Amino acid sequence: MDIVLAKLKWNICLLYLDDICIFSSTTDEHFQRLEAVLACLSKAGLTLKPNKCKFFQNELNFLGHLVNEKGIYPNIEKIKTIKN
Numbered sequence: 001m002d003i004v005l006a007k008l009k010w011n012i013c014l015l016y017l018d019d020i021c022i023f024s025s026t027t028d029e030h031f032q033r034l035e036a037v038l039a040c041l042s043k044a045g046l047t048l049k050p051n052k053c054k055f056f057q058n059e060l061n062f063l064g065h066l067v068n069e070k071g072i073y074p075n076i077e078k079i080k081t082i083k084n
Contacts, residue, residue, distance in 0.1 A: 005037065005040055014062070019063070030056065064078055
């Protein structure tokens with residue numbers, strides 16, 4: 001993934017192994033960025049499993065953190081486990 005999406009990483013998406021997080025400010029920008037990522041994956045002969053994909057999320061759990069437009073926060077479930 002690092003090689004396939006090297007030109008897009010940190011500019012329009014974040015990666016971890018087979019997880020791809022595309023970020024944007026507007027719907028139009030998100031469509032453009034999604035198209036760029038999908039084009040790179042297609043060119044490399046890679047496919048996605050639709051049941052594992054989530055599109056246009058305002059908030060998501062990524063690598064144990066909650067990510068939204070306000071920032072990045074620890075996942076509450078992970079903190080609860082540590083507290084208990």
